[in-house]
Amino acid sequence: MSDSPNKTNHEGAQPDVGETQAQETQQDALTALKEGAAAASIEKAAKEEELAPKEETGSVALQEALKTTFLIVKVLMVALLAVFFASGFFIVDPQQVAVVFHLGKVRDSEPLKPGFHWAFPYPIDEVVRIPTGQTLTVTSSVGWHRTSPEEEALGEEPLLGDTLVPGVDGYTLTADENILHVRAHIKYRIEDPIENTFRFVNSERALVNIIDNAVVFAASRFTADDAKYGQPTAFKETIRNRIKEKARDVGLGISIEPSDIEVKIPIDVRPAFEAVIAAEQERFKLINEANAYREEIIRRAEGEAQAVLNTGLVASNQTVLEASADAQYFKDQLPFFRSDSELFKKRLITETAMNIFTNAQDKFFIAEREDGKPRELRVLLNREPVTPKTPQQQQQGQ
DSSP, X not given: OOHHHHHHHHHHHSOOHHHHXXXXXXHHHHHHHXXXXXXXXXXXXXXXXXXXXXXXXXXXXXXXXXXXXXXXXXXXXXXXXXXXXXXXXXXXXXXXXXXXXXXXXXXXXXXXXXXEEEOOOTTTEEEEEEEOSSOEEEEEEEEOOOOOXXXXXXXXXXXXXXXXXXTTSOOEEOTTSOEEEEEEEEEEEESOHHHHXXXXXXXXXXXXXXXXXXXXXXXXXXXXXXXXXXXXXXXXHHHHHHHHHHHHHHTOOEEEOOOEEEEEOOGXXXXXXXXXXXXXXXXXXXHHHHXXXXXXXXXXXXXXXXXXXXXXHHHHHHHHHXXXXXXXXXXXXXXXXXXXXXXXXXXXXXXXXXXXXXXXXXXXXXXXXXXXXXXXXXXXXXXOOXXXXXXXXXXXXX
């Protein structure tokens, strides 16, 4: 018990030798570490001093490369931008107009006319060109029989059977319940491009439907004979007027030009129609000949009547003139008659006898009988005609 305190006090007064050595060892290690670190720092600094020129040279080259790259990128961007905007230029042909859609909406209130124009490239703007100046053609074959391009080119008709096949052979029913084949080649021009292009999904198909309607409509109002032979012009004009009316009603924006409309009689009944037409032609021929003969007779009768009228008018004028002359003569002789009527009568008888004797071929003088009785005078009528002398007899007589 008494030994422990003494030992503790002894240790606190004089440290142990091992502990002192350990502390010294630690200090030596720390010093060595500091010296190593200093040496490493000096070596690093020396290396950095050696590498500094090389790193500076690489940085400069890198900067130059980046500058060149950025310049090239800028040039490419400007070129691409120029190409982008330049691609917006477009030309509208003389027989076209154009409508520009900007983000799906019509950009201009009026269609663009022929010439150079600009719009943002697609898909910002979209340019739709619409033909206007040229004449377009659509064909309606709803009432036409089946045919092939080869037959059309050669102008030949197909070999049809005794009946028409529904869905294959088109036809129309006429007002007299006959059948006709009708095909319409309608020519038109676009007058309102916006209405024609954007009012309908397919304006050409809409026009074909209108033509089909017009063909059926016209056929139902004409007989087969009138549509083909009697009134073909009126039949075709009815089709054109119906097309114009319907196109205007639906706002198709077109004008109809003179077009070609074909009308054909079905092959199996064509001989009957041709026989009827031949009979009609013969009938018209005979009627025309009869009318011509009648006109000739009428003209001849009118000519003869006019001649008679002219002759009568001349005779009337002559009679009037003669009567006027006689009246003037009697008027002039009236004073002589009043002064001595007996002398006037004798003078008048004498003048008349002189005129008679002058114009008479044969003259006979019959004296009065002494006893005052009348003489019996016999005249032979119908005497032998005098035969005219021949030139030889006349020469011999001379």
